[in-house]
Amino acid sequence: MNNSFKKFIFLVLLGICLLKPADFRADIVYPARLELTETEPGVFNVFFTLPVINGKVIKASPILPGTCNNLSEPKITGTAYSKNLSWKISCNEEPFYGKQIGIEGLQGSQVEILLVINLLDGRSFNKKLSPSMAYFEVPYPPGFLELLKTGTFKGARTMLLQHYFYLLVFGLIFLLKVKNRKKYYLFLFLSILTGYFLGNFELIKIPGWMFPVSVLIALLLLGLKTSGLQNIQFSSLLILVPGLFLGNLLSIEKIDLVLTPGEELVFAIFFSLGIALGLLLVVILFSQLKNILKYFKVYKKFLPALSIIIGSLSLGLLIFELSLFWRTTSMLPQIPGISLLFILLIPLLISRRNLLASGFSFAIFSVFGLILLMNGFSIPYAEIMLLGLILLSLVFNLLKPVTPRIFFLVNITIGAVLAGNILGSYANDNLSFPLARSIGYLAMAIFLIGMIAGILPKRSTSKMYHRVWGLLLLSFGLMFFGNLFLEEYFDSLASEYVNGILPVPILSLILLIFTIIAWPRNRRIHKQMNLETRKPLLSISLLVLALILLPFHFGIKNPWYEAQKLDKQGMKLVMENVLSNTYTAFNEEDEEKLFEALSQNVDAELLDNVYLDSRRRLSMGLREGAEVSVEEVKLNELGDPAQKTDSDIFEYPVKWTVTARVRHLKHIHYRKNSYTGTVALKSIDNQWKISKISLSSEDRKVMAASNL
Structure with a gap:
């Protein structure tokens, strides 16, 4: 008892010592910059930028180590807002470590300069220079012992700063029953380590x-x-998923050392050692607390109440954490609804005996x-196929007590491939x-599948839960069906x-x-023999397939169609289609296909002008390397046609908006360009094309992806 109590007090004090306040860092945009990039041993390219304030340039100059000499004269360039100087220096192959680099002439100004030093060994230093601190001494590379000390301490401290980590380990020790705890804690550590390195x-x-x-x-x-309030099947392997998430959070922890790629690997190993130390400390701490309760013979009496307390606390904290989503809707998970619906369907189909195998599948x-x-292969009509699979599964679940094994295998294989492809396409x-x-x-989907499957009782003991869950999912599936077809399919029919x-x-x-042929009929002989009418499982399945396959149709030419006789609503659809096809043509990377798509919607005399002008407007103000793709073209207003100069040409005042996605290396945002002008449509062989376009105004807005 005495030893356990002493260990408990020691671990508490040790944890408090490690829990010193965390530091925070933020990126700042600097108008002034001094950048030195080593291209050869001891040879640097120097780039120096100074801001222009009220038409005057700050009289500041860089102070470099005395061993450095100019290899070229400074080349001066600039704009109305900045002055740029670039030249090359040689420092006699001597390293910068321990030497000072600074700026002279900042006194009396409020200008801050970002100093960036990129060395051949992979180190990159970033330091803010100000009038009060105008010099930076390049630190020496860290040694092995410093990496060991910093990495281990940082790993342990970062682990012990995760509040929910304590709650997780406490619940595992007091509530989870496993045969080999040491082996289980090893698996938990490996899951944390996997998340960290990934x-x-x-x-x-x-x-x-x-x-x-x-x-x-x-x-x-x-x-x-544990409390016995609910019969739940709980797989201990599911706890490895929160461990994976914890490791991923630890990987974003910033370090103050400037390291080479090799040193980063060594630091990661020592950081992992710190993770192991933090996990070990907390496990020993709560294990000793459990031993104290067992020593006083109150553990078994205390366990039911403890399980209720932990469950209630978890429920309250869960509501608190989820309140983030209705307070800040932009933080909602970016998951396609159809993939989420399939994830919620899987627990309904699987039985408890194959829960683990289903999750891995x-x-x-x-x-x-x-x-x-x-790898560039997007499955065609993936959303339609997955929706059809979901609806068929729900029909089977409601009308057939036991899901056929072959049907389940088809669901888990084809459905998972489609769901992964859709999720990747949305994320991309x-x-x-x-x-x-x-x-x-x-990973979160696998965790939810296991948890929901553990909550749902067996169909043999309670059909009501399965029926209610199935009806709930079916209603969501029909909502997706309505959204997919009423908004997209019928609009495309009208456009055609x-x-x-x-x-x-x-x-x-x-x-x-x-469907009509296979629908079961209650004949007279069936009534005489008191036979029940069989369930229309086949007919309803065929009806679902018929609805899902509506987009796969053949198009035949309308012999009564005359382009000139369309009303204003018809012309509005035509205008929106032509504008949409014109802009989305620029998503083609192949220039020949791009011009072919444009030629189907733009008159030949206007083709070159539309290509050059649209390309310029879509890429205006973009940084090098950014990718632009048109997502949506919306017709906001179509006015009355102007006086016709030709029987086949209709000229309209138009307002439209083009939404384009802009992908940079580290983030994605959207542009909304709103245009006002006149567009002339010309009917050529009963096909509408743009013959004239002139803009009177243009408005550009940049929007975050979450605010679209």
Whole structure:
């Protein structure tokens, strides 16, 4: 008892010593800059920028080490807002370590200069120079012992600063029953380590809320299971997912040392040692507390109340953490709704005996779909196919008591591939680090599948829960169906119609005929034999397929179509289609395909002007390396046509908006360009093309992806 109590007090005091306040860093944009880049041993390119204030340049000059000599004269360039000087120096192959670099002439000004030094060994120094601190001494490289001390201390301290980490370990020690605890803690450490190194290599990135939310969900279910209030199947392997998230959060911790790539690897190893030390300290701390309770023989009596307390605390904290989403809606998870619906469907289909295998199957096939997307293969009509699979699964679940094994295998394989491909496509279009963020969301999906499957009772014991869950998902599926078809499909039908095309959904018509034929009928002989009418499982499945396959139709030319006889609503659809096709043509990387798409919507005499002007306006003000793609073209207003100069030409005053996605290396934002002008449409062989376009005003706005 005495030894356990002493260890407990010692660990508490040690933890308090390590919990000193965390520091924070922020990036600042500097109008003045001194940059030295080493190109050869001892040879540097120097770039010096000074701001122009009230038409005058600050009289400041760089102070370099005395061993450095100019190899070239400074070349002066600049703009109305800055003066730039660039030249080359030689420092006799002597390293900069221990030497001072600064700026002379800042006294009496408020100018701050960013000093950047890039060395051949991979080190990069960034320092702010100000009138009060105008010099920077380049530090010597850290030694092995300094890396060991800093890395270990930083790893342990960072672990012990994670508040939910304490709650997680406390719940594992007091509530989770495992046969080999030492082995389990080793697996937990390896999951944290995996998240840490994957985060360092930018292979997984998660939002900050994922770790606390996953911990609180796990502890809530553990509390319910231990207290006996709910019969829950809880897989101890699911705790490894919060460990993965914790490691990913640790990977974003900033370090003060400037390291080479090799030193960064050594530091990461010592940081991992600190993680192990922090985990060990907390495990020993709570284990000793558990031993104290056992010594006084109150542990078993205390356990039911403790499980209720932990469950209640987890529920309250979970509500608090989730309140972030309705206070700040832009923080909502960036997950396609159709993929989320499939994730919620899987627990309904799987049985408890194959929970682990189902989770791994989903992980493997969804990652496969993600890899296909990242390698440039986007599955055509993936959303429609996945929606059809979901609706068929829900029909089977409601009408058939037991899901056939082959049907489940088809769901988990094809559905997971489609869900991963859709998630990757969405992340690639809207998020920075799309691969890393997609993997993070898939890890959370596996965690949710396991948790929901553990909560749902077996179908044999309670059909009501499965029926309610299935009806809830079916209602969401029908909402997605309505959103997908009412907004997109019927708009496309109207667009085809005003362009002289009659859509014929031949596949849907054939399936509809088979639906009617296969519908079960209650004949007289069935009534006489007191036989129940069989459930229309096949017919409803065929009907679902018929609805899903509506977009796959044949287009035939409308023999009664005359372009000149369209009303204003029809011309509005035509104008929006032509403008949309014109702008989205610039998403083509192949110039020949781009011109071919433009030629189908723009008159030949106007083609070159439209190409050059649209390309200039879409890329105006962009940095080098940025990628632009048109996402949406919306017609805001179509006025009355002007006086016709030709029977085939209609000229309209128009207002329209073009939304384009701009992808930079580290982030994505959107541009909304609003235009006002006149657009003339010309009918050439019953096909509308732009024959004239003139702009009277243009307004550009930059928007964050979350505010779109």
